[in-house]
Amino acid sequence: YELTQPPSVSVSPGQTARISCSGDVLSKKYGFWYQQKPGQAPVLVIYKDSERPSGIPERFSGSSSGTIVTLTISGVQAEDEADYYCQSTDSSGSVLFGGGTKVTVL
Amino acid sequence: QVQLVQSGAEVKKPGASVKVSCKTSGYTFLSYGLNWVRQAPGQGLEWMGWVSPYNGHTYYAQNFQNRVTMTTDASTSTAYMELRSLTSDDTAVYYCARDVSKDWLDPWGQGTLVTVTS
Numbered sequence: 517y518e519l520t521q522p523p524s525v526s527v528s529p530g531q532t533a534r535i536s537c538s539g540d541v542l543s544k545k546y547g548f549w550y551q552q553k554p555g556q557a558p559v560l561v562i563y564k565d566s567e568r569p570s571g572i573p574e575r576f577s578g579s580s581s582g583t584i585v586t587l588t589i590s591g592v593q594a595e596d597e598a599d600y601y602c603q604s605t606d607s608s609g610s611v612l613f614g615g616g617t618k619v620t621v622l
Numbered sequence: 623q624v625q626l627v628q629s630g631a632e633v634k635k636p637g638a639s640v641k642v643s644c645k646t647s648g649y650t651f652l653s654y655g656l657n658w659v660r661q662a663p664g665q666g667l668e669w670m671g672w673v674s675p676y677n678g679h680t681y682y683a684q685n686f687q688n689r690v691t692m693t694t695d696a697s698t699s700t701a702y703m704e705l706r707s708l709t710s711d712d713t714a715v716y717y718c719a720r721d722v723s724k725d726w727l728d729p730w731g732q733g734t735l736v737t738v739t740s
Binding site: 612 | 657666667668681722731
């Protein structure tokens with residue numbers, strides 16, 4: 517994968533989860549984040565590094581610095597347990613995905 | 623609201639082909655490209671390629687260039703993905719997803735499970 521994510525993150529309810537995604541393309545291209553719950557299709561939770569689509573709770577936020585984008589979930593709830601994937605595009609227009617991060621709510 | 627509804631699960635033998643459909647509604651079909659992404663069991667997301675309903679242009683990931691064809695039918699607002707020469711490694715859930723600004727994918731179809739088994 518040209519986008520690198522940690523395989524797993526564990527967090528207690530009410531605490532903050534941060535998921536990083538690193539890749540050279542991110543210094544020039546936007547990062548996007550998807551949440552995928554078991555047996556369901558991915559859902560966009562952050563676009564253009566830090567924008568939140570309508571309907572996504574305010575506890576989801578994104579940031580970018582250099583070659584790293586970060587998804588932050590503040591005040592984690594049990595329903596946030598899922599796989600999270602970062603995504604960007606390369607210079608030729610190919611879509612790139614990170615390997616995914618499993619968020620476990622303890 | 624924007625919806626992408628995919629065709630049902632398929633079981634295929636090795637060497638066969640599969641064609642998955644993705645019927646869209648709730649937006650102007652010609653104005654947005656469509657991506658295809660697959661996910662093998664327990665694995666991550668793998669982008670397969672993109673098709674433009676406006677002019678039929680396609681862009682395939684290198685891994686699939688020789689055996690995938692993506693098409694659209696504007697009369698029914700439906701996109702299709704055909705994958706040939708199937709092997710057990712092609713067993714996966716296949717998703718279509720609307721392309722936004724050639725940047726992000728939103729929304730996604732519900733997925734179509736393709737199982738390749740002898």
